[in-house]
Amino acid sequence: MATIAKDIKHTAGGENKRTLLDMINTRDELTSQSGHYYGVTELSLRDSDPIKYERFYSKIHASVLAARESARYVAASPGSREMGEVLWGLATPEGDTLAVSAGFLSHTAIFPVAVRYMAKNQYDVNDGIEDGDVYAVSDGLTGGVPHPGDFYSFVPICIEGEVIAWAIGINHLMENGAPVAGSWATFSVDTFMDGLVCPPMRTGRKLKQESWWKAIWERRTRAATMNILDDKMRLAGCAMIHETTHKLIEEFGLDYYKRAIREVIEESRGMVVDNMKSTMVPGTYNGCAFRLVKYKGLQNVWAHADKNTLIHVRGSVEPNEKGIKIDAEGSSKWGYHSYNATPGGTDCAIFLGMINSFSHNTKVTAGIELAVQRNYPRGSIYNPDNEFTSNSNLWAQTVALNSIGFGAVSRGMFSRGYLEEAFTIDGNWGAFQGQGTTEDGSAYGFTNFEWLGGTGRGAWCYKDGEPLVWAAWSQMATIGDAEEFESTIPALFYLGRKLLPGFFGYGRFRGGPGNSAVHWCVEPGKHLALSRPNGGLSCTPSVGLGVSGAYPGPGSFMISARGTNLDELIAKGETPRDARELLEQHESGKLKIDNLEIWKTDCPELSLQNNDLFVDAAGSSGGWGDPLDREPQLVVNDLNQGVSTEYQFLSDMHGVVAEKNELGTWELDEKATMKKRADLRQLRLNESQPVAEWWKTERQMVQKTGFNEEVKEMYQQSLSFDKFRDEFCSFWQLNEDYMSEE
């Protein structure tokens, strides 16, 4: 660090220096007037000397990649080092991304939010922004952060008083100091319960944090050691990028740099739009999802939040000549719960699918943001008209909006014939978090990211989805080492960590199976308690629409088993390894449980004692195609390989008949299978009714608003947006003022 520090350019800021806001206004005017980033209509540097241009970009890209690969090994928590829950990037003075490392790619979308906030609030004019300053950001509204558990370091890179770039580092904290311990503060009612929430604030100078900043981690979070390691990691990476960028400008010259960064972004914008046009089918794609927030009875201190809410996630996707438009109109309004989003945080989610789909063969820059038009209506859950909403669990529901957008891309590619790219998009992640105090009085907080790191991929349109290989939020899916989490959480040990049989969406091709772990509490000391941030919830699957006749993947769930006879089972070597085994052992009487609770929605903080068990299941994904079209032998293979264990369920789902031979191996009965399939098709027709008839009956229920309280409130909120009101009233043939007086 010392060799870097001596080279830092101290910037006084001249009288005629343009402010950051001036620069942003110029950028916006040039871009909107021309339709091209920064008014760049010709890539003159690239076309005149492509080798120099690519060499320039390679150096930028190499610097952010090197930051990731080096800084994680300078100092880092297990979440950052093992699982790569990190990203580094370089942005223009206005915050537009120039390059990002591997990792959390879509966080590129938030860079401009924090920079624009600093510009509008005249940080540069009032306080000065100097080369090598360090800014901390973790606020959704002013920093675009998708949840306060994600923490950002911004380092300005200045030449003679002018900001010419920002180096940025991000990671997901192990603990962020909210009332609910962990890094996604479930049960937050407003932003004041979200933990350590920092609007952009200067915490260091000359690439060194101020002394007070360490005290913040120590006094305002429960995992200070981990968080300080990560803070050093982010800054170390930013320092590397800072040094490389100064050297780059020395080599290429400031004039070349200033022109080249505009061309890089415009080049990738054009490429992204071209990719969209060459792989999609224009039109209107609609999708929906629901999320139940079951807070009733759990929020007694804050009476205004003591209610259940059914969140409606509504998205339409329209490819057009400028790229793609994503419209969230019709989604719920914000509420007194932790699942509200902000425009920046929502961007961070929906860009998962967009970057993965359209930036694969070009430079990952702000070009993608220019190609995706977004509409988040004011007052909605994606753009609250209240500045104090909680955003701590934003990710849990915005991932569903991403699934709608990403799913539309997949459907478009299917229709276009690029079937190799078409698969079912789901978003059933999971994790758990909490706090403890050891016997000697040491307090700690933690997050276990495992089921966020790797989930099942949805079925392809030509083969089954794979387990564990996919995480929409990172290119490098990994669930991390069990031992790392055991060392992070002193009182919890794994009894099992495996795929959960049958836990996926069914179809012609099935989704990748989800995962399940059995966590065993051993001598917790004075206290151990955990909760779930609940990425997906089994009461309301992550996405509302299956693909081509298949079922969406089931949502996540968890089980707490408190007061057990585990010692007896351990002596016999018969402990459960996943959720299914635990339930089966309990049903058979082998595993005795004093207090068994199944959580299909948020679970409050659960205190665990010695030999208590916490079991979770997450990461399932949806199928593709009609289940009766599944190749019968694939069903038999699943039985023989333990992917599914319930013969009768499978037989009725797929119309497959099989028998076990003397070796215990399942064998297909082709003739009986053909008959069963014909019977099931006929049963479908016998048990169904024309939609016209169904509509008439259902309409009467709708006219009488015969929904439960939560569904009714959901419709009241969504109907306050014209687009959904038009659709709803048109579909059910209702008066335009339907439910508007209630």
Place this chain on the structure above:
Amino acid sequence: MSEEFEVSKELIKQLVDGTIDDDNAERLLKLPRKDKNRFFNYIEVLQEKVSWNDKILLRLGDKLYVVAKPGGARETQCECGYSFGDYRTNWKLGCKIRTRKTLEEMSRVYTPAPAVPEPGWQEIREFFCPNCGTQHAVEVVAPGYPIVFEMLPDIDTFYRDYLDSPLDDESKDWYQDQSQKKTASWAQ
């Protein structure tokens, strides 16, 4: 790799049939640019697969197509030949529907038990072809939710601006959702 690169119809057929091997699928996934003529080759493969002669304009689902009918209509059609009518009307409105509203009914399609959606807040809707019983769509939605029109393609723009092959019967009316006409007729 050149955009003129062609993916063989045999490989496309294997994709459609679900018989492609992993190596070939991965090779296609890793193409830096997609083969430009894929769509027309794809349509040829699909046209050879179906038993009827209506011209396929677009594939919407595994067994669901938008076709040009002899009289000039564009309709959504099942692979069995059953027509759901004008493609601008949500084809689901022409289906037969089975709903699962109770825990017991939902437990037949989700497992294990804790993974089953919650009745009251959610219901499962299965949409079948009235002729062959193919399950074309599944919705897991709140009670009273309007049936979702999953995709209304802008076919004229697609053929004209994306494929450089405009259709003869272009009209801006082709990209107008007509579903409300059907529900209005039901309300009479």
